[in-house]
Amino acid sequence: MLRYLLLEIRRTARDRRFVFFTVALPVGFYLLWSNIFTKGGDLDSDTGLDAKTYLLVSMAAFGALGASLTTTGARLAAERQSGWLRQLQVTPLRPWAVITAKVLASMCLALPAIVMVGLVAVLTKHVHLSAGEWAAMIGAMWIGTLPFAALGTLIGSVVGADAAQPLTVLCYMGLAVLGGMWMSVSILPRTMRAIAHWTPSNRFADLGWSIAAGHTPPASDALILAGWTVVLGGLATVAYRRATVRS
Template structure:
């Protein structure tokens, strides 16, 4: 048997490490039906029921308006649960400690989760687009479709940061309940399920306190329902939310 040449250095590829971590994270959640099925199907089912069937009196315009809201609703769920629940479980089981001891790039863990959230979000947006075009008769220009997709995919980031922070507050069993307490009220109070004009005046005034409100405004502008206000303010708010919760999560994760 030939002797192994141990003098040959083993080459470490950071890009390969990132790709492998992202692949395994996606497969981990894709093979978890309790995560993948609700995240992928709920936005499409809710849009079909409330945006198309019950909102059918408004015609394609109503379906187009609700398309923006349920697109934001879908990517929110993936980001919050994909980060919050898995981070809580990984902390509880000691997996984060194990990963820190491995020779992997420090950012690969979080980058993999962001990639996972964007991949799942892409599938959700494709399902919603198929329903909007095939069932509701929604017609958008290619630039509008592109704008909606880009806005939603970038919108994954602030909710990923929020989910990451929530995942540091509780254990794996308590994470789904905590995230639902944030996710569902925020979706309703931000006007994702019904137009804000249908909510009481006080709730309309408080809506800008929610990150989902600002992303929904950006998404609505892409499908032709902009209010004429500059979108830069909404972008700045979402950027601030991202940085704030990343800092809070980092502080929590640094605590033994």
């Protein structure tokens, strides 16, 4: 499985679209929005973070979310169409091993988005966090990409190549909005706020906001993310098995 994992990482890293959408795009948005909110006042009453720090977490989460989804969903659907899954079936790899390798590869490729947004925030906006806070935030957000990688794999196993890309983008943007990455959840309508707090994207971003604010993330963040990971990972494994039978 290790060789297959390294192969997945190399294949995706060579994709220029991956570099643009998962690294350049969140960095560009961070520079744009952090320059608009120049006063540095509190952007969100729930976190108490200033604009440049709040946006650091938001855009890092946005980039990591995109990397996790786009490196699994559309790619896996294309592999089904091209016959790559049939080739994998003649290898000793079990379905759970293929899913695990794809999820881990997605997580590895989400890490640069988190690191690069953080680096740009330090160099351009002089965001200051302690070494421990940086390590905790990056580590927690990296692990927090698990349910999104599983969701991307589920999408790629269920729908065809033509539908996978728009469905992935729809999930990407919907989760970003509900996660509070584009606007504070507190300004959303009441029903959307209630839904948002149960989404993995909101709890994912909240990990970073809590740590950046100097607080220990609430246990509910980890529990909800773990629950989504188990459910989506299980569904992805079942869907992948069915997809290989049909291929």
